[in-house]
Amino acid sequence: MHQPGLIEIFGTDEQPATPRRLAAGALTVDIADGAVRAVCWHGVEVFRGVDYPLRDANWGTFPTETLSEDFAEHGDRFAYNRQFRSGGDRFTGSFSCLGTVEGALTLELRLTANEHTEVNRAGFVVLHPVAGVAGSPLLVTHSDGRTEETSFPQAIAPSQPVFDIVALRQSACGVTADIAFAGDVFEMEDQRNWSDASYKTYCRPLALPAPYALAAGAVIEQRIAISLSGRGAATAAARADGIALAPPTGRRFPELALALEAGWVSDSRALRLLSTPTLLRIDLTDPAWQGQLPALLKAVSAELDLELVVADTEAEAASSLNALRDLLEKQDIVPRSVIALPRAYLKSYQPDAVWPAGVTPERAAALARLAFPALVIGGGMLTNFTELNRYREAAAAGDFLTHGLTAIVHAADDKSVLQTLEAMPQIFESAEALAPGKSYRLGLVAIGMRSNPYGAALADNPARVRRPMAGQDPRQNGLFGAAWMVGAVAATEASAVERLALAAPAGPFGLVEGERLRPLYHAFLGLSRLQGRERLAVATPAGLAAVAVDTPEGTAVIVANMKPEAQEVALPEAARFVILEAAQQDPRWLQTAPRVQGRALTLAPHAVAFASIGPQDCFGGGR
Numbered sequence: 001m002h003q004p005g006l007i008e009i010f011g012t013d014e015q016p017a018t019p020r021r022l023a024a025g026a027l028t029v030d031i032a033d034g035a036v037r038a039v040c041w042h043g044v045e046v047f048r049g050v051d052y053p054l055r056d057a058n059w060g061t062f063p064t065e066t067l068s069e070d071f072a073e074h075g076d077r078f079a080y081n082r083q084f085r086s087g088g089d090r091f092t093g094s095f096s097c098l099g100t101v102e103g104a105l106t107l108e109l110r111l112t113a114n115e116h117t118e119v120n121r122a123g124f125v126v127l128h129p130v131a132g133v134a135g136s137p138l139l140v141t142h143s144d145g146r147t148e149e150t151s152f153p154q155a156i157a158p159s160q161p162v163f164d165i166v167a168l169r170q171s172a173c174g175v176t177a178d179i180a181f182a183g184d185v186f187e188m189e190d191q192r193n194w195s196d197a198s199y200k201t202y203c204r205p206l207a208l209p210a211p212y213a214l215a216a217g218a219v220i221e222q223r224i225a226i227s228l229s230g231r232g233a234a235t236a237a238a239r240a241d242g243i244a245l246a247p248p249t250g251r252r253f254p255e256l257a258l259a260l261e262a263g264w265v266s267d268s269r270a271l272r273l274l275s276t277p278t279l280l281r282i283d284l285t286d287p288a289w290q291g292q293l294p295a296l297l298k299a300v301s302a303e304l305d306l307e308l309v310v311a312d313t314e315a316e317a318a319s320s321l322n323a324l325r326d327l328l329e330k331q332d333i334v335p336r337s338v339i340a341l342p343r344a345y346l347k348s349y350q351p352d353a354v355w356p357a358g359v360t361p362e363r364a365a366a367l368a369r370l371a372f373p374a375l376v377i378g379g380g381m382l383t384n385f386t387e388l389n390r391y392r393e394a395a396a397a398g399d400f401l402t403h404g405l406t407a408i409v410h411a412a413d414d415k416s417v418l419q420t421l422e423a424m425p426q427i428f429e430s431a432e433a434l435a436p437g438k439s440y441r442l443g444l445v446a447i448g449m450r451s452n453p454y455g456a457a458l459a460d461n462p463a464r465v466r467r468p469m470a471g472q473d474p475r476q477n478g479l480f481g482a483a484w485m486v487g488a489v490a491a492t493e494a495s496a497v498e499r500l501a502l503a504a505p506a507g508p509f510g511l512v513e514g515e516r517l518r519p520l521y522h523a524f525l526g527l528s529r530l531q532g533r534e535r536l537a538v539a540t541p542a543g544l545a546a547v548a549v550d551t552p553e554g555t556a557v558i559v560a561n562m563k564p565e566a567q568e569v570a571l572p573e574a575a576r577f578v579i580l581e582a583a584q585q586d587p588r589w590l591q592t593a594p595r596v597q598g599r600a601l602t603l604a605p606h607a608v609a610f611a612s613i614g615p616q617d618c619f620g621g622g623r
Helices: 006-010 289-298 314-330 361-371 385-390 414-434 479-490 519-528
Strands: 020-024 027-032 035-041 044-047 049-051 064-073 077-086 091-100 104-113 117-119 125-129 137-141 147-151 162-165 167-172 175-182 186-190 198-202 212-214 219-229 244-252 255-260 278-283 304-310 337-342 376-384 400-406 439-446 497-503 534-539 544-551 554-561 567-580 596-603 608-613
Touching: 006 479, 020 064, 020 077, 020 091, 027 077, 027 091, 044 125, 044 175, 137 162, 162 167, 255 519, 278 289, 289 314, 304 314, 304 361, 314 337, 314 361, 337 361, 361 376, 376 385, 385 400, 385 414, 400 414, 414 439, 414 479, 479 497, 479 519, 479 544, 479 554, 479 608, 497 519, 519 554, 519 567, 519 608, 554 567, 554 596, 596 608
Parallel strands: 255 278, 255 497, 278 304, 304 337, 337 376, 376 400, 400 439, 439 497
Antiparallel strands: 020 027, 027 035, 035 044, 035 049, 049 125, 064 077, 077 091, 091 104, 104 219, 117 212, 125 198, 137 147, 137 167, 162 186, 167 175, 175 219, 186 198, 244 534, 534 544, 544 554, 554 608, 567 596, 567 608
């Protein structure tokens, strides 16, 4: 087994966060990068994390540096203390976490602004898990002393389910947690909108003006007190005896596409071996779009679907749609589908906010149908599920429903990125409920962020480190990105998703970088061999993701190790397999690499295995 290094796995030599566990009896917390990553009581994850991010005027996160920290455990209690600075020297602060064997946890934050800075958020956020918590009771205490009995949302809530919070009581999985907040007014949002697998209680209220200024010398002091009781309830254990396949699900493996826009074109010889549907985005409000079009169309090697950004005025939107139609007709190019979205709707708005004047998504769909009467017309959004959930009228427009997904809106550590795979099935279920029975086709599904609906720009990431809201995420270059790609497709198993774009030819989401093949290339190629086949249901041990279909050659199984350490796993039957555990520059590697016979797989960190159960190889090997 090859032992990949940091750059091979993550695309960066930045060390991943390594949690340190502190325990006091049945109470445990994990500390990583200066924040609490999990709060558990009798083995039950009660809170997914407690953090204190500083968000800039574009909702990007200021980088934070630890100046000093100390850990202490004394049997019946533990303590963690940290001194830090953030945004260079814009802010300095201290954070402490104290836990006791009785189930008491106290967290305190002191933050000082050293210069005048505009922020959108500065203070505590508490993440509540979804598994076992969705739909469970929630008692809220408001700032005027009133109490309110409610519950955590089951379907994904488009707006805040709870406002004006000074205390909460949640009861789930056999544990009751009382949590009291001091130092600001808190409210809750459903982070599954952004593919985070959590609910978040945060400060300050979004109804207040943002960004807001912190003057030089301003001090923020906050405190959270948590009390835990109960002994926890047994949960269903993950499979420990290997991968199991069930009969066909009745659903087809989705079609895989490549996303394409100006600047993402490549003439790599490897890409010429692929014949992949292309989801082409054209900004018809950009004066340069007609000049960009020839190179974009030349890069299309198979079916063409269009994502069009149009003007917010009807005359301009209709004119540009007609101009594009005429140019395509002159070249005898016939797309399969079109979705048109007004430029204003690339931004996000609260459901009760003042929405943009001018062309709406429904009207843009109608204009697209007038310009392209013979084509399938889409409805939905070109950004995240968040924007679709907040403007549900877009779900009714057109013949199919669409939106994109990104994994790093709020956090960019490896654990948080992998947890987005937990939220995806719930996103798909909630989206399907907005347009029952309608065809469901996803746009770009990737770790990195394609555009920023919440601010003026993406976060700069020249060092290619793990940074929220960055378009350049280093893990797209490594085995981690390939494993996450398999996990994203696995998450569609029970959904109605018919198509999704998993990468681009080049650029930040590219299968290639110049002529260098990223591991994404081989994962995408292997997954594309399964499309259109009837899916088999797959059950896996914890820390693995897998997809499977029956083919004329046999049963094809793709397995990804989602852990940063090696894992051993048993296939359902003896198979021939090959494992992607290092960067491979031969575009025909999947077809030509020597196969191993057997049932037991040893997977390096974030490695991907391609296995064939049956008389022939399902991935083109030996041909």
